[in-house]
Amino acid sequence: MARTQAADYDDRREAILDKAAELYATSGFLGSSIADLAVACGMSKSLLYHYFSSKDDILFQIMDGHISVLRLVVAEVENEADPERKLASLTHRFMELYVDASARHKVLVNDLDKLPEAQRQQIVVSERQLIAMVETIIAALSPPLADNPEKCRAAAMLYFGMINWTHTWFNADGPMSGQEVADLALHIFLQGLPR
Template sequence: MARTQAADYEQRREAILDKAARLFARRGFDGSSVADLADACSTSKSLIYHYYPSKEDILYAVMSSHIDQLVSDVDGVLAKGGDAAAQLDALIHAFMDHYVGAADRQKVLLNELDSLPAEQRATIVARQRKVIDATQALLVALDPALADDPAQARAKTMLLFGMINWTHTWYDPEGPIPPARIADMALKMIHAS
C-alpha cells in the first residue's frame, strides 16, 4: 500500500530546503552530509529521503526554488509592459527584494552549480540565461548602441549582476540602507556607464 502524503507535506519540504540552503551556504555542498541536514532539521535521514531521493535533489531544489523566483520576476515585469527604464527599475528592485530574503539560496546558486548532475545543471543554467538575457535586452533598449556590440552588452549586463548578486556577502538587512536603495544605487551606476 502506498504511503499517504501528510497534509503539511509541502511545508515540510520547504523547511528542509531552508535548512539545506543554510547548511550548504555555510559548509558547502561537499562539506555537508544528509546526516548533518537531518540533525539541522531535528529529524532522521530516512525522513529526509522521504521528501527528497538524494542530496543532489535537495541541492537542485534549493537552486531551482531561487532561480524560479527570479524567472517569475522577469516574467511579471515584462508582462506589465512599459518602457525599458521602468521595466529595468522594477526588475532590479524585485531581484534585490528576493536576494535579501534568500541570501543562503543565492550563495548556494552562485557557488555550488558544479555540484549538480549535468542534466540538472543544464536546467538551472538555462533559467539563469533567461534572467540574464531579459536584463540584457532591457539594457540594449536603453542604449541601442549596445546592439552593435554584443560583447559590451553582455559585459554591462554581467557588471550589473556583479553589483547585486554578491550583496549577500556584505549587506545587512537590519542596517540603515534598505534593499530598494541598493537597487537604486546599482541602477544609477549602470546608467552612468
C-alpha cells in the same frame, strides 16, 4: 499499497529546503552531510529521504526553485513599457529576493559546480534565459548596445555582477537598506558614479 502523502507534504519539503540552504550557505554543500541536515530539521535521515531522493536532489531543488522565482520577477515587470522603470523595478525586486532568500542565493552562486552535470546544465540554461531577459531590457535602454550583442551581453553580466554578489557584504541591519543599495546600483549602472 502506495504510501500516502501528508497534507503538509509541500510545506515540509520547503522547510527542509530552507534549512538545507542555510546549512549549505554556512558550511558549504560538501561540508554538510545528510545527517547534519537531519539534525537541523529535527528529523531522521530516513524521513528526509521520504521528501528527497538524495543530497544532490536537495541542492538542485534549492537552485531550481530560486532561479524560478527570479524568472517570475522578470516576468512580473515584462509589461512595463518604459525600459528604465522596468530595470528599476527588476533591480528592486532582485534585491528584495536576495535579502529574503540570501541563503538560497548563496547556494546558487557558490555551489553550481557541485551538481551532477545534467542538473547543472538545467540551471545554466535557466541562468542564460534570465540573462537574456535582462539583455533585452538593456538593449531597449541603449540602442548602441542593441546593435552590438557582445557588448550588450557584457553589460548584462556587469549588471548582475553588481547585484548578485551583495550577499557577500550586504547586512540587512546595516546603515543601508536593500532598496537603497538597489537605487545606488541603478544609478551607477545607468549614469555612473554620483559626483
